Amino acid sequence: MTLASRIGLRKAGPRNKKNRADQRAERLLGALACVVLALIAGMIIFVFQKAWPSFSHNGFDWFSPWAGGNVDDELNAIFHSSASNPVLTMHAWPLIWATAVITISAVIIATGMALLSAMFIVEFAPTGIRRLLEPVVRLLAAVPSVIYGLIGILVLVPWVDKTFVTDSAKQSVAGVISLNGSSIGVGILVLTVMITPIMIAIVVDALRSVPATWRDGAVALGVNRFRALWTVGVRAARPAIVAAGILATARALGEAIMLSMVTGSVAFAPNPIDGSIFFLEPARPLAATIIDNSEGLSVPPFAQTLYAFAAVLLVSAAFLSFAGWYVRRVLRRYTLSPI
């Protein structure tokens, strides 16, 4: 600080200019940032506002597993209801159940698969395989979901239909639902394959960024490669693994197009009591329901019901974001970088 500015006579040179052009720039850029803020706030507010009638009409029954009712029939009724007598009855439990089963199963399998594959890539893979595998994994992470859906519906569904949907299987659920290969089993499988590559990429990056001194230290103590990787590398990469898991869950939750192609267009709640047939039963998760019924948005009660579905997805996504942020904050306390 110059003497003059310290006395307060005159502000230092660059400071002067900063007050005008910089402030303008700051305000402009701040406005841009606020646009982003306003968009999200607007999205949350408007979606909930539109969705509220459906929730308020049904109350807790909207979510309840014991409410009964057939979602497809209810959607039909809502669609055909007139403006003067709007029907809003919706018991969306089958959709919620389908979403939960598919998402959670896929994420669990994908996390295990991604962790082991990442360890393979980082530690055990021969150089040739590794150099070939890494770009392929990155490519798979970028493949659009509709292509996965295409493979699912043209290859996997007929295969499952031929191999697993035997006559006896069909008989056992004949009264309730018909099996034709489009099932949650295929949905879980394709979804797992879809979300694993991005998880692998994140975990591999995290394992590689663990400081080499830790690994050297573990190995110098006479610990074998696998143990050293597991107890030091994977442990230090835990925040990244959690982040990858959250990211994968968010993607799995919102996957609409692929699942609508592959899990069948029947909003049925698969019954775990059916044993292995459970995985052959069709279902329709929330996001797929919205996309399947998107033509009906011109009918207000129908639109409100669909917005209610979207609201549930939005809340889950926001909740996942915060959960991920919180868990990563907790884990980061134990992984300070070495001096």
Added chain:
Amino acid sequence: MSSAPVSGRLPLRKRLPQMPEMPKLRRDRPLPDPDEQVAWSPIDRLGVAACWAAGLLLCAIAFSIVIYLLVRGIQFVTVDAIGQHPVVGQSTDAGPSTAGGYLDPILGTLILTTIGTLIALPIGVGTAIWLSEYGRPSWLARAVESCVEIIAGTPTIVIAIFGLLVFTQNLFGFLSFTAEGGAVFGRSFIIAGIMMSLIALPLIITSTREAMQSIPAHVREASYALGKDKISTIRRVLLPASRKGIATGTTLGMGRIAGDTAIVVLLLGASLTLQGQGGGVLGTLKGTGSTLTSYVFANSPAGEANSPEKAYAAAFVLLIIVIFMNFAVDMLSRRRSDK
């Protein structure tokens, strides 16, 4: 094992012809616990085997997907089909329908990607600059950061339905087609482009922010010491240095836009060809059309026109585009940035 020459490349572990006598040593410490001598316990071996299994399974799945798509695609892609307009043709038992091409879907993908990126780029870069260089007041910065994370995690179907909600208001009738009854159609290229920009936004913001934050402090200080104010520093020094990060984020965003189906299905109308509203470029933008993703969806068994051959062909073209973008991102992130 004979002695090898020392010059040139040294061979591994040459053994000397005679080993000197080492005196017998008296241990002055007890022998270690024999249980401690196990270097690789069964659990460790199981772990390594699991890693290998996961890695090989990953290889198998990854390569089979890529190869299958390439094979099927090459089978059905004809070069002149790229230049033809799509024609609705069903595959019958008599033979596959190969009528028509996919010029319009390709154009649709290009238009949508361009619009989405053009909108997202300035907003994204501006917000990123504000977040990394200004960021006052801090509660606002944190709120904006949370919003960016929420957008990143929101399912695209929710963004699509929000777009429909907003743009069917009469206020935005100029952006699309308005039917006679006064109902705004709410679906057009512009509208889809605007919502697409939302899904590219988090990627651009994150990449730009990382790039700007990785510029060391002394570069900024040098610029300030020369008397430049903050906004000139940003414009002349920091932005050019972050070019690589911005390009990476933009390409990732473009890839995501090109691969998204949900927004297209909801917000682009269901026309196979480009149906403009009025003449010229603006008319096309206000009109409806299709993209490669919705074309694939429509031609799959889940869509209206059941012609898998066209679907495979379009999927192949889409895959090529995605591979190309991936490659571009790889090149960008691998090349050393010259500061």
Added chain:
Amino acid sequence: MTELKSPPPVRRIVVKESTPVAPPKRRAGRAAAAKSTASDLLSAPRKRPAKKGKVTDRMQTMDFSVAYAGKPAVKEVNLKVSQGEVLALIGPSGCGKTTLLRSLNRLVEQTPTATTTGMVTLDGRETHELDVTDLRRKVGMVFQQPNPFPMSIFDNVAYGIRERGSRRPGKRALEPKVIEALERCGLYDEVKDNLSHPALRLSGGQQQRLCIGRSLAVNPEVLLLDEPCSALDPRSTTIIEELIMKLRDEVAIVIVTHNLQQAYRVADRVAFMYLGDLVEYGPADQLFGSPRNKRTRDYVSGAFG
């Protein structure tokens, strides 16, 4: 955390004029020049307990060489590592001393381009024949930068004992071993109330002592120290040097250091390396007092390095 309770005693360096023994082929002028350029420190008496315990040979290298992608880094080195003596490897940067150290516990194999020739033996058995994890149990290593794991102090010290063998010992079984290791490295009094605190919160000197304790917990027979004090302040350095002196009789110690004064303080035998060659190897008194090789003399007197 409590640091040392009392400062170390002040040491006065007594400068004595000593007459170095001149080799016969040296000209008289050179001898006179050597006398006047020998630093004060080198002519001071060594501050070390004179009484040495029994010395047993533990490791030996025979014509041992290491090359990275064909370029030799260590050329035909013959050394002995003995329990009861501290061996110091000195030399300017890039002379191969760290490479040699890392070959002793086969850590140099982590670098894919490294090739070795010659033999390194531990207690008579060639190290390449031993299982590498067994070798590393017996030959422990402490690195230049303290690298405690991101775990608690207890878990750090117990790490080597835990991650070995199929049955993971319980905490109660581990506790005596952990306490013993911490006492051996002189850290126990300072951390005994905070064993479950993260190790990364310790100061630099404490972290390095923790790393030494971690290596000691698995009862090694040889301890390799790669410039352990280069990242530490003088007080921690003194503590660690005293620790080395204390451990001398229990474990064979090899220390790599670029700090000549430290080598002077601590070592019983010194090996001077230059550009991969073992230039001189002998007792510390002789190497510092009257080095036989001109290059050693130049290095030790500070003419280069």
